[in-house]
Amino acid sequence: MSDKEAQRFFYGWWVVVASFFIVFFGAGIGFYSFSVFIKPLQAEFGWSRAQISGSVAVWAVVYGFSTPVIGILLHKYGARVVISGSALIAGICYLFFGWLDRLPELFAIMFFTGIGMAGITLLPNQAVISNWFQKYRGRAMGIMMMGVGFGGLIMPPIANAIIVSLGWRTSFRVLGFLLIFVIIPVAILILRTKPSEMGLRPDGDSSSQGAESSTSGGSAWGETGLSVKRAVHTSSFRLLFAGFMLLIFGESGLAVHFVASVDDAGMTSQAAANYWGLLVGVSAIGRLGAGLLADRWNQRVLLAFTHGLHAVALAILLIFFMYLGIHSWIAVVPFCVLYGLSLGGAAVVLPVFVARCFGLLNFSKLLGLLMSGFALGVVGGPVVAGNIVDATGSYRLAFAIFTVAFALSAFLVSLVQPDKYKGEFGNP
Numbered sequence: 001m002s003d004k005e006a007q008r009f010f011y012g013w014w015v016v017v018a019s020f021f022i023v024f025f026g027a028g029i030g031f032y033s034f035s036v037f038i039k040p041l042q043a044e045f046g047w048s049r050a051q052i053s054g055s056v057a058v059w060a061v062v063y064g065f066s067t068p069v070i071g072i073l074l075h076k077y078g079a080r081v082v083i084s085g086s087a088l089i090a091g092i093c094y095l096f097f098g099w100l101d102r103l104p105e106l107f108a109i110m111f112f113t114g115i116g117m118a119g120i121t122l123l124p125n126q127a128v129i130s131n132w133f134q135k136y137r138g139r140a141m142g143i144m145m146m147g148v149g150f151g152g153l154i155m156p157p158i159a160n161a162i163i164v165s166l167g168w169r170t171s172f173r174v175l176g177f178l179l180i181f182v183i184i185p186v187a188i189l190i191l192r193t194k195p196s197e198m199g200l201r202p203d204g205d206s207s208s209q210g211a212e213s214s215t216s217g218g219s220a221w222g223e224t225g226l227s228v229k230r231a232v233h234t235s236s237f238r239l240l241f242a243g244f245m246l247l248i249f250g251e252s253g254l255a256v257h258f259v260a261s262v263d264d265a266g267m268t269s270q271a272a273a274n275y276w277g278l279l280v281g282v283s284a285i286g287r288l289g290a291g292l293l294a295d296r297w298n299q300r301v302l303l304a305f306t307h308g309l310h311a312v313a314l315a316i317l318l319i320f321f322m323y324l325g326i327h328s329w330i331a332v333v334p335f336c337v338l339y340g341l342s343l344g345g346a347a348v349v350l351p352v353f354v355a356r357c358f359g360l361l362n363f364s365k366l367l368g369l370l371m372s373g374f375a376l377g378v379v380g381g382p383v384v385a386g387n388i389v390d391a392t393g394s395y396r397l398a399f400a401i402f403t404v405a406f407a408l409s410a411f412l413v414s415l416v417q418p419d420k421y422k423g424e425f426g427n428p
Contacts, residue, residue: 010204011195012132016140018190019125020147022083022183028151029159029175030090030117032280036160040168047103053256055110057379060252062114064375070119071127071368078193079128086119087183094176098169120183121148123371126351127364131194134202135295137355142291142348149284149344153277194223224425225359231366236357236416240350241373246409247307247346248377249384250402254314254339256382261395265327279336279343286344294352300418303349308410309342314403322396357418359425 038052074082093113100106125144133140155175162171195201231237262272286306293302313335320331351367358366385398 011192011198011200012140012202012204014190015128015132015192016144018186019128019144021186022147022191023121023125023144024147024151025155025178025182026087026090026117026120026151027122027148028155029094029179030113030121031148032152033156033159033175036156036163037168037172040163041100041106044168045103047106051103052106053382055106057382058107059110059114059117060378061375062111063118064372064378066115066118067123067371067374068365068368070123071364071366073119074124074127074193074364074368075362079124080187080191080193082119083124083187083191084184086116086124087179087187088116089113090116090120091176091178091180091183094172094179097172098176100169100172120179122347123364123368126367128191128193130351130355130360130363132202136203138291138294138296138299138348138352139288140291141294141352142288145287145291145344145348146284148347149280149287152280153284223359223361225361225363226421226425228362228365228369230421230424231358231362232369234358234421236418236420237366237370239412239416240354240357241370243307243409243412244350244370245373245377246405246412247310248374249381250310250314250377250405250409251343251381252378253381253385253398253402257385257389257395257398261399262321262332264395265321267327275332275336278333279340282337282340283344283347286341287348288344289341290345290348291352294349299349299353299356300414300416303346303353304410304414306342306345306349307406307413309338310346311403311406311410313338313342314399314406318396318399318403322394322399353416353418357416358421361425 034056038049041047041052042049070082070086090113093109093116096105096109100109126141129141129144130137159171159175162174192198225231226234258276259272262275290302290306316338317331317335320326321335324331350370354367354370355363381402384401385395388398388401389395
């Protein structure tokens, strides 16, 4: 490739493609595919759904609390090492699922799967994209995060087709081989943590300053920002943490109980699953759209808008579907479209906004600490909804609480002052 061709096609876009495929398989398998194994496991061993769901809760807690550690490892060893090692752990866990025989084994494997998935899904890829792009960070993040949505659409049906044809044990093993033999080569051969590793600057800036900074013994270009200690004591960090935790509280509750709530209303479980699939598909559009807008709009307003749109979408479902009893697509589809757009958008804008607030110097560590709120939210949401429906026989109160949580999350995010501390570290 000539110098002109290299300048015309910035290597960072190859990094985006690599991260897209990593989260396609990582999130498609780790976030979305396990649900298709619940009934086969129940039929094979007679375990209750509460028992199987308990193992998912273990996965979620471990995933959430592993992210700060992943952030530290990423900062020290780089994305190729972290993602490759995590893919190996996750892949081996899925191979062991194929030999599953006892309930304690399920919990133990889910524990280690949570660790592995934390290192191949959101945090490391968001950190890499943030390092490679400044001007086009939003659109690059959006394209990469579309892999999550498409993975959620494509991988569960593939896993289910293998279950139908060859059995659930074979399906687990195939997924394990995909994690190992797709993600690891892509990470090693294509992924680079920072553009300075290749003598480049973010966005393909061709000035010589970036190359000089990468060899001068100082920090690479763009690696300025607050220290971890300073950042976690800022009001911006506290507001983002609380907002993210409330968002995950509601999102996790909906993810676990949406199909059941629609089924309880008299619609078939297949119809409910189809609606959820529509929602996940729309989220891919939301990721790309939010990424493009993040490069042009006020990111604080955009992030608060995506959180607030969660509340609007759920309020539509709550009022028309649950209170007015309109049990048809007329009430459900608007929810799926609006919620899908906001779900995808919020996931993209958060890391872009974090880079703006705190810089890139300790980005992976700080994003990891913020995402530890995932563990707190993901345990609370499903449990609260489950207890309420057991006590009242309805999801109305639970979904009303989630709507309030989304609205409060939007309010907290709107209070963040993203440029308040830039004088302490310069422009990221």
